[in-house]
Amino acid sequence: MSIVSTGAKGQTALLMGNDAIARGALEAGVRVVAGYPGTPSSEIIQTLADVASNHGLYVEWSANEKVGLEVAAAGSFAQLRSLAVMKQVGVNVASDFLLHLSEYGTRAGLVLVTCEDPGGLSSTNEGDSRHYAKMMEFPLIEPGNFQEAKDMAAWGFELSEKVHNVVMFRSVTRMSHASGNVVLGEISPGPSKARFQFDGDMMDQMGGPVVTFPGMVDPMHRRQLEKLEMARKIFETSPFNTYTGPNQPDLLVITSSAASLYAREAIDLLHVAERVGLLKLGTTWPLPPKLLAKHLKTSEKTLIIEEGMPFLEDNIKALWTELGPEAGTKQFFGRKDGPLPPTDELNPDLVARALAEILGLPAPTADQAYMGRAAELAKTHAPFRAMTFCPGCPHRASYWLLNSALKQDNRRGFVCGDIGCYTLGVIGCGFNTLKTSHAMGSGTGLASGFGKLNRFGFDQPVMAVCGDSTFFHAAMPALVNAIHNRADMTLVLVDNSGTAMTGFQPHPGSSSDASGGELPSVDIARICEAMGAEVAIADPFEMERAEKTILDLLDKEDGVRVLILRQACALSPGKKGKRLFEMAVDENACLAEECGCNRLCTRIFGCPGLIWDPEAKKTRIDEVICVGCGVCASICPTGAISKKEVAS
DSSP, X not given: OOHHHHOOTTOEEEEEHHHHHHHHHXXXXXXXXXXXXXXXXXHHHHHHHHTHXXXXXXXXXXXXXXXXXXXXXXXXXXXXXXXXXXXXXXXXXXXXXXXXXXXXXXXXXXXXXXXXOTTOSSSSOOOOTHHHHHHHTOOEEOOSSHHHHHHHHHHHHHHHHHHTSOEEEEEEHHHHSSEEEEEOOOOOOOOOOOOOOOOSOTTOTTTSOOOOOGGGHHHHHHHHHHHHHHHHHHHHTOTTOEEESOSSOSEEEEEEXXXXXXXXXXXXXXXXXXXXXEEEESEEESOOHHHHHHHHTTOSEEEEEOSSSSHHHHHHHHXXXXXXXXXXXXXXXXXXXXXXXXXXXXXXXXXXXXXXXXXXXXXXXXXXXHHHHHHHHHHHHSOOOOOOOOTTOHHHHHHHHHHHHHHHHTSOOEEEEOSSGGGGGGSGGGTTOEEEEOSTTHHHHHHHHHTTXXXXXXXXXXXXXXXXXXXXXXXXXXXXXXHHTTOOEEEEEEEOSSBGGGTOBOOTTSSBOTTSOBOOOOOHHHHHHHHTOEEEEEOTTSHHHHHHHHHHHHHOOSSEEEEEEEOOOTTSTTTTTOOSEEEEEOXXXXXXXXXXXXXXXXXXXXOTTEEEETTTTEEEEOTTTOOXXXXXXXXXXXXXXXXXXXXX
């Protein structure tokens, strides 16, 4: 069992940030945990799911983030401390309910953890959810180190109960997925009896019905503002806001989250601790005005260092203007006006260069000899690794089939996609098949729109690709819309038996819960049939039959067709380490660079399990990583690749 669960009070543990957050929730006595997987947030729920039975928790992977927040809110309304977890794009999905939730408020502590991804390391945007806290008027807290990740997660429940509202806890990639020493506290058992009170007056937040209603908007909003003011007063003296440095610094640095770690490192690197004051904010909305005013008056120059958009920068500037002449003349620096870049994640080098520029110091430079040697070694010893599908990934076969079918159809058909492992269909490993990719489920919605443009002379076949988890998360309303409006489109559901991209978390189509217990699965094919779509099912590894099915569906016009390409991911728990076939290459039959496409198998199809032998000038099977899916035997034009079924 994980030290997150077993570690004793006072013990020091090396914890990843997400594990520290999970431990903080346990110490606070959390009882209900829900959310949707998404990097860099996924480990929090899984860590708690793994110890749920030991601590009497209810933990679920929800169909999407909105549902996850609703499940957690139900726990809060029933007097149980609850946690909702998601990544930054998931907050957008949850925002509709979040707006109403923050207006009414909560009962038992409710913390919404959002793990953000500056630079988009594993996201399609670097959205900043802090703006929701300001727009929807609820408290926002951000840990500045790993100890705070644990302590602040626990404190978030207390804060929520003091202000009777949801509290947003914001982490970032370099906090969630880095590690540090954490001194553990005591795990609280928390309340175990759930009861929902609803007999009181409609404005009785703790005992009446939980409703937002047109006639109640004004009094509820006034109550919400009172809660925010209460949080502001608490934040003025919060121990999570700290200052280090001289009383009258040449430069005041205001920072939060992981950026505070970069700031400390940069100050040490430049040896300017006697010139620079560092105000680290853990409570970032509402801002503590008295604390900020006190420090803003100490220096004419202020550098605001933060991950994401200039949220602190804009709001601190606004606060300074409200202070009037007493704040004095001020020069602000940050992401908006430089010298920090307006986009991408920060790092200690970027922060050090910004500090040096403002302080008039030489910019720190790396040892050029060291950098040259490192570049040389990287060039000669580190193999190039392009983004690609894993060996035996069914998506590679699916995109090969879609590409081939659309070329044979020859009407300039195209495929809309969205978010999942199958997003790689945008680039070469997916044969550049996807022509659109936005939010989860948006490929289906776009195809629904394209499928209604025939009255304007649109005559191109349109297909959408959607994963099984994404289908439940966001694509079902778009499919209903397409069927109801008789859009001419084909939805291709690439069903690989799990939420593969984030670690095979179960979804409603799976037969297990977050902790591995058995649950009934929801049948995608039956759902689509019940909606009124024509449904076909094929295995992308059976390429000839699957291609014929795709061509048949393309020939049909008017209405929605659904093709389920069903093949489990090679890394799925039920399939990992099991080979379907033993693969071999007949050197005499292999035409290599003369096969007509200049090495079709290794250069075009590109499965990592196929490698090029430059000495023999032949294709080889990489026995170490080949999973024996057998697809390459189907695409070899000369039959040089053979497959032999492995005895079960």
